Amino acid sequence: MNKSTIATALSVIEARRRKAEAVAEANAQLLQKDDRWQANDKAIRLCNIDIAKDKLNERDASENKRRLAKLLVERNDLLKKHNMTSKDLVARYSCPLCNDTGYVKGNKCQCLRREVTKLLSGNCGYVDDSCTFENSTETNPDNIKTMEICRTFSKKLNDTRFRIVVLLGKTGTGKTYLCNAMANEALKNLNSVFVITAYRLSELFLQCHLSSQEEKLTVLEDLMDTDLLVIDDLGVENTFSNVTSEYLFALINERIQRGNKTVISSNLTVAQIRDRYDERIFSRIADRKLSIVAKLTGNDKRISEPTKK
Numbered sequence: 001m002n003k004s005t006i007a008t009a010l011s012v013i014e015a016r017r018r019k020a021e022a023v024a025e026a027n028a029q030l031l032q033k034d035d036r037w038q039a040n041d042k043a044i045r046l047c048n049i050d051i052a053k054d055k056l057n058e059r060d061a062s063e064n065k066r067r068l069a070k071l072l073v074e075r076n077d078l079l080k081k082h083n084m085t086s087k088d089l090v091a092r093y094s095c096p097l098c099n100d101t102g103y104v105k106g107n108k109c110q111c112l113r114r115e116v117t118k119l120l121s122g123n124c125g126y127v128d129d130s131c132t133f134e135n136s137t138e139t140n141p142d143n144i145k146t147m148e149i150c151r152t153f154s155k156k157l158n159d160t161r162f163r164i165v166v167l168l169g170k171t172g173t174g175k176t177y178l179c180n181a182m183a184n185e186a187l188k189n190l191n192s193v194f195v196i197t198a199y200r201l202s203e204l205f206l207q208c209h210l211s212s213q214e215e216k217l218t219v220l221e222d223l224m225d226t227d228l229l230v231i232d233d234l235g236v237e238n239t240f241s242n243v244t245s246e247y248l249f250a251l252i253n254e255r256i257q258r259g260n261k262t263v264i265s266s267n268l269t270v271a272q273i274r275d276r277y278d279e280r281i282f283s284r285i286a287d288r289k290l291s292i293v294a295k296l297t298g299n300d301k302r303i304s305e306p307t308k309k
């Protein structure tokens, strides 16, 4: 039997931990080659013992404390000489929540859940960081207005009553660019973000449906929990009966309940979305208390722009 996706994800996270620890270890070994560092290191250890003894015997420790302070200044100078700080001697873990162990108090850490999602979705989730509001070359006044609405939403993600932005427009009007710009804006403000095409999401739902209960719940929890979920190009994906609409509704609905924000872009009109998906999905998307429906207009940029190599 194949290794489970969770086990694979854990080995990815474990590799990150080993790498972070190896870097710290290599730095420590480098310093050990410096005789002055070795002497200073030993002196600090002995001085700390002396201070402990002073305390134990209720003696005045001020002399030893002064000595220690001097030694610590020397230690900093030595670190500087090697272009290091004391932080270079401790492992810098990618995930400060679990120190790259994958678990927090026995529960799967969000980094582990995200890794499982990435593995099952074929490594989705990456945001194109060249697509930002600052870099936009949009000139159409209506689209600029739409972009401003989207920018405000993603900038004030934790501060808006809206839960969903539906971005409508024909192919090539810049929806994917805007999706990524919103994701980048949210990332700037330290929100967790996941970007996926509807095509991939539908495949992921099917994968989840066929996976073990533990894997399925891990991925769904990740998708429900992320601060901003961007579903690009709804309407072109294969829909799997009893899977796509069911999972999509459950996901969107749970995200609304949790106060998390979702961006959906589509070539379809609102009416076409109603016809293609569950009535319940439509009712959430069309709810003006929950959703902003924004439109992008114009010609296909991918055709009208000269090809860049």
Ligand SMILES: [Zn+2]
Binding pocket: 095, 096, 097, 098, 099, 100, 101, 102, 103, 109, 110, 111, 112
């Ligand atoms: Zn973690």
